[in-house]
Amino acid sequence: MTPDGFPVVGIVGAGQLARMTYQAAIALGVGVRVLAERPDESAARVCPLVDIGSPDSRADLEAFAARCDVVTLDHELVNDEALAAIESAGGLVRPGAHALRYAKDKLHQRTQFAQAGLPVPPFAEVHSAADIDGFAAKHGWPVVVKAQRGGYDGRGVWIVDGSDTAVAIVRDAQARGTALLVEAFVPIERELAVLVARRPGGECVVYPVVETVQRDGICHEVIAPAAVSPEVADEARRIGLRIAELTGVVGIFATELFLTKGHLVINEIATRPHNSGHFSMDACATSQFENHLRAVLDWPLGPTDLLTPSVVMANLLGEDHDSLAPRIPTAVALPGGVHPHLYGKEVRPGRKVGHVNAWGVDAEETRARAVQAAALLTGRTVGAAPGRTS
Amino acid sequence: MTPDGFPVVGIVGAGQLARMTYQAAIALGVGVRVLAERPDESAARVCPLVDIGSPDSRADLEAFAARCDVVTLDHELVNDEALAAIESAGGLVRPGAHALRYAKDKLHQRTQFAQAGLPVPPFAEVHSAADIDGFAAKHGWPVVVKAQRGGYDGRGVWIVDGSDTAVAIVRDAQARGTALLVEAFVPIERELAVLVARRPGGECVVYPVVETVQRDGICHEVIAPAAVSPEVADEARRIGLRIAELTGVVGIFATELFLTKGHLVINEIATRPHNSGHFSMDACATSQFENHLRAVLDWPLGPTDLLTPSVVMANLLGEDHDSLAPRIPTAVALPGGVHPHLYGKEVRPGRKVGHVNAWGVDAEETRARAVQAAALLTGRTVGAAPGRTS
Numbered sequence: 001m002t003p004d005g006f007p008v009v010g011i012v013g014a015g016q017l018a019r020m021t022y023q024a025a026i027a028l029g030v031g032v033r034v035l036a037e038r039p040d041e042s043a044a045r046v047c048p049l050v051d052i053g054s055p056d057s058r059a060d061l062e063a064f065a066a067r068c069d070v071v072t073l074d075h076e077l078v079n080d081e082a083l084a085a086i087e088s089a090g091g092l093v094r095p096g097a098h099a100l101r102y103a104k105d106k107l108h109q110r111t112q113f114a115q116a117g118l119p120v121p122p123f124a125e126v127h128s129a130a131d132i133d134g135f136a137a138k139h140g141w142p143v144v145v146k147a148q149r150g151g152y153d154g155r156g157v158w159i160v161d162g163s164d165t166a167v168a169i170v171r172d173a174q175a176r177g178t179a180l181l182v183e184a185f186v187p188i189e190r191e192l193a194v195l196v197a198r199r200p201g202g203e204c205v206v207y208p209v210v211e212t213v214q215r216d217g218i219c220h221e222v223i224a225p226a227a228v229s230p231e232v233a234d235e236a237r238r239i240g241l242r243i244a245e246l247t248g249v250v251g252i253f254a255t256e257l258f259l260t261k262g263h264l265v266i267n268e269i270a271t272r273p274h275n276s277g278h279f280s281m282d283a284c285a286t287s288q289f290e291n292h293l294r295a296v297l298d299w300p301l302g303p304t305d306l307l308t309p310s311v312v313m314a315n316l317l318g319e320d321h322d323s324l325a326p327r328i329p330t331a332v333a334l335p336g337g338v339h340p341h342l343y344g345k346e347v348r349p350g351r352k353v354g355h356v357n358a359w360g361v362d363a364e365e366t367r368a369r370a371v372q373a374a375a376l377l378t379g380r381t382v383g384a385a386p387g388r389t390s
Numbered sequence: 391m392t393p394d395g396f397p398v399v400g401i402v403g404a405g406q407l408a409r410m411t412y413q414a415a416i417a418l419g420v421g422v423r424v425l426a427e428r429p430d431e432s433a434a435r436v437c438p439l440v441d442i443g444s445p446d447s448r449a450d451l452e453a454f455a456a457r458c459d460v461v462t463l464d465h466e467l468v469n470d471e472a473l474a475a476i477e478s479a480g481g482l483v484r485p486g487a488h489a490l491r492y493a494k495d496k497l498h499q500r501t502q503f504a505q506a507g508l509p510v511p512p513f514a515e516v517h518s519a520a521d522i523d524g525f526a527a528k529h530g531w532p533v534v535v536k537a538q539r540g541g542y543d544g545r546g547v548w549i550v551d552g553s554d555t556a557v558a559i560v561r562d563a564q565a566r567g568t569a570l571l572v573e574a575f576v577p578i579e580r581e582l583a584v585l586v587a588r589r590p591g592g593e594c595v596v597y598p599v600v601e602t603v604q605r606d607g608i609c610h611e612v613i614a615p616a617a618v619s620p621e622v623a624d625e626a627r628r629i630g631l632r633i634a635e636l637t638g639v640v641g642i643f644a645t646e647l648f649l650t651k652g653h654l655v656i657n658e659i660a661t662r663p664h665n666s667g668h669f670s671m672d673a674c675a676t677s678q679f680e681n682h683l684r685a686v687l688d689w690p691l692g693p694t695d696l697l698t699p700s701v702v703m704a705n706l707l708g709e710d711h712d713s714l715a716p717r718i719p720t721a722v723a724l725p726g727g728v729h730p731h732l733y734g735k736e737v738r739p740g741r742k743v744g745h746v747n748a749w750g751v752d753a754e755e756t757r758a759r760a761v762q763a764a765a766l767l768t769g770r771t772v773g774a775a776p777g778r779t780s
Contacts, residue, residue, distance in 0.1 A: 004715075004734055023417065026412070026413050029730070281417075283697075286729075299722060302729075308697055332689060339692075344394055359675070
């Protein structure tokens with residue numbers, strides 16, 4: 001507890017999600033303690049209560065949990081057995097190990113989702129390259145091969161167009177001890193995402209459905225609301241709510257969706273605050289970070305409606321090794337305004353070091369402004385706003 | 391500088407204004423160091439860079455300034471000579487001692503404002519009770535007697551209705567060494583406030599004019615935008631901008647105004663973020679705290695437009711000694727939603743321990759929701775929304 005009687009939320013991991021959750025916690029009066037691997041991590045730089053330890057270490061996690069009223073996560077790369085043990089001993093871990101497994105174990109997720117009638121692509125477990133060949137014989141090349149666990153941001157996902165590639169991928173994966181699954185390739189018209197926050201008793205709120213613009217498996221922009229039909233948006237929200245019910249997740253979680261031939265297919269889920277929800281920080285009645293805290297504390301959730309007709313988030317992906325600081329004045333001077341959200345990380349090429357939100361009435365103008373601000377902040381040369389990759 | 395090359399803003403004082411400025415700084419990547427008198431102060435509880443020292447001590451202020459790229463203020467009760475000395479030695483103090491004097495020395499402010507044609511009530515310096523009598527003979531009883539320096543939140547202000555009271559106040563003030571001035575009593579229709587942020591070069595942005603609802607000299611609610619004629623709102627903005635120009639203030643500052651017989655009269659100014667600007671945190675394109683940071687860093691200022699038709703702030707004034715934490719679920723469950731902003735302070739009767747913002751379309755409903763949330767959070771019994779005091 002804090003000195004003024006507020007609960008302390010422990011966050012395993014000290015990346016930017018923990019950092020932004022901490023910002024929301026300050027307003028709510030809630031204490032935050034982060035478990036960081038190094039004192040220079042994003043959240044550890046701004047939050048006074050920092051434990052140094054490993055998310056793989058059961059001892060570190062148990063010691064950390066003992067100092068917090070509830071434990072939540074900045075990322076999924078956490079020792080599951082330790083989390084389950086903390087829960088068994090009566091500790092509050094939100095999301096718990098049960099819900100987390102859906103995000104960490106893709107085979108489990110696909111199996112459970114398919115059984116529940118949720119839209120997933122055809123999939124199969126892979127023990128050998130022959131399994132991939134057999135799957136492709138039924139569903140056609142290319143196929144998508146995925147690591148069952150541990151992949152993110154396009155890592156651990158391979159689009160495979162024939163037997164030779166399949167053999168090589170299976171050989172490499174087996175050498176690393178990586179279990180695989182194979183899925184039918186989904187021709188993507190657009191990528192969407194929907195965020196849902198869920199309390200322990202089942203109360204949920206859903207955020208406006210957004211379009212995510214990906215390049216090379218990395219999210220570059222998020223457009224809110226997504227320019228899709230009301231039917232598609234409703235379907236996305238229904239999928240998010242059904243996953244909340246099925247997994248029993250507590251906290252905010254994101255469902256990434258492919259829009260293909262007018263239908264939605266589930267791509268991935270993440271049981272934590274998510275890049276696709278950063279638009280909510282400047283544009284929604286309650287940010288994803290505040291609702292995450294409210295959910296894990298079992299407090300009533302806040303409204304999620306947009307306060308502006310359009311908001312676009314653009315990620316800041318490093319182009320060089322230079323500090324962003326000298327570039328801020330030019331970026332924030334853009335007519336109409338933008339909000340930078342910087343993560344306190346040294347810049348490296350390709351590293352996600354922040355994001356910028358722009359808001360406005362016209363979606364195209366808003367998007368162009370966000371993209372331009374991101375380019376100015378990272379030092380990237382930009383012409384017109386890049387098109388969609390699909 | 392921070393490890394990733396961002397400037398460090400030093401804030402003298404570690405109250406809630408420093409705390410909320412720190413929240414805005416996290417997003418901008420800007421470092422914040424606070425000079426606190428005690429480690430349990432509002433901002434010192436959430437910000438890792440804390441120096442313990444006194445705002446009265448020249449040595450403490452100079453040591454503090456040496457560790458910061460620019461120094462700004464949480465409150466005005468700071469050693470002026472020390473600030474001036476830091477500026478003379480080349481340090482950046484924003485607002486500087488020149489602008490700060492307008493907020494701290496009411497006789498100086500009234501004299502300068504009157505010379506500049508700004509609307510202030512008739513006033514005079516007071517050396518004896520006879521000066522008050524003479525002033526009242528010209529302007530009528532009651533008169534308003536004020537401490538020239540050091541008053542705030544209704545302290546250091548007396549409404550005096552006759553010679554006997556005047557004699558007593560002057561005697562007490564002289565015993566304490568408090569210099570006084572006297573002003574004509576202004577019959578208040580409404581109290582308004584306007585916030586302006588100003589960069590060193592003179593660029594300014596103005597926030598929507600608000601109505602402040604005061605009781606016993608304490609601000610209880612702030613209604614944005616104020617329900618006044620466009621002419622009155624324009625006049626308020628012009629006054630704010632004229633004061634910015636006259637004082638050369640750098641940073642955000644608030645001008646509190648009386649609306650009397652259709653005209654505006656300047657009540658007070660505060661050269662820092664201000665309670666009357668807390669509505670901006672959840673409802674404006676750029677909060678007062680972000681624009682304060684941008685101003686003192688000489689970065690372009692952000693747009694100040696409201697993202698919602700109506701927003702109302704209600705202060706949380708302690709009713710008892712109980713933690714607010716157990717009361718949050720009921721308050722945030724109000725239909726339509728509210729945002730609590732809590733200051734991490736132990737609750738005491740009358741102590742300002744936080745505020746709550748409500749936003750919506752209908753001003754009356756929004757106000758009722760904010761007032762009800764504040765009552766629920768503080769444990770106060772509430773019937774209808776309290777009326778204005780004027």
